[in-house]
Amino acid sequence: MNIKKTVIASMLGLSAISVNVQAEQFTVKIENLTNGIFFTPLLVAAHDSSTSLFQTGTSANASLEAMAEGGDISGLAADIAGTSPTTAENPAAGLLAPGANTTTSMLNTDGTANDYLSIVGMLLPTNDGFVGLNSWEIPSTAGTYTFTINGYDAGTEANDELTTSIPAPIDFGTGTGGTGVAASDNNTNVHIHRGSIGDDNSTGGISDLDNSVHRWLNPIARITVVVQ
Incomplete structure (x- = not known):
């Protein structure tokens, strides 16, 4: 965040002095608050005001789709590379389990315009859900x-919440034989997720997700930013 503080020292006969103040070093901690949902490798990016990883109310591009449906953050990282962001890719070194947390190494934005923070990572098991933070302005004042x-x-x-539609790098404790919760999405733009529905039938029902394990509602993650 660029804050221009103008100091006018008229009594001393000095002209106005502009000082740029912004966060230069900080860490980002991500905590998974869910009961049974995993976060795929996360992309944490400090970037300028003209850059974003996603926008609600708009159609997802191919890179966002690849992340939300398959956990692949490489396309999004490549999309913003030309703006020289300050990034931490996959800080958890794999899946971030329910109740677990991960913290980035120190991110240094000194001499850049990377004053906004964004975070994305797929939610598993879901069809195209992702945890997201979009362009949060990083404070210039040191603190937590x-x-x-x-x-x-x-x-x-x-x-549809069916295992045939959801990648499964590990056993999530899902069932089989579901008929599908939804055949189509009414809202085809990026939007707040309604949460998984699930059911209690492990070999049938409408969903392959267990409503006692995979059910979740927002918010799903706690973020702690420590500015030096």
Whole structure:
């Protein structure tokens, strides 16, 4: 965040002096607040005001779709590379389990315009859900800043909650034989996720997700930013 402080020392006969003040070094801690949802490798990016990883109310691009449906953050990282962001890719070195947390190494934005923070990572098991923070202005004052963030729906795939539609790098304790919760998405733009529905039938029902394990509502993550 660029804050221009103008100091006018008229009594000393000095002209106005502009001083740029911005956060230069900080860490980002991400905590998974869910009961049974994993976060795929996360992309944490400090960037300028003209850059974003996603926008609600708009169609997801191919890179956001790849992240939300398959956990692949490489496209989004490549999309913003030309703006020289300050990034931490996959700080958890894999999946971030329910109840677990991860903290980035120190991020240094000295001499850049990277005053805004964004975070994304797919939610598993979901069809196209992702945890997201969009262009949060990084404080210039040293301190600890804690807040929660939501899960979003990329709007690119129906939330049928079937294992045939959801990648499974590990056993999530899902069932089989579901008929599908939804055949299509009414909202095909990026939007706040309604949360998984699930059911209690492990070999049938409408969903392959267990409503006692995979059910979740927002917010789903706690973020702690420590500005030096």
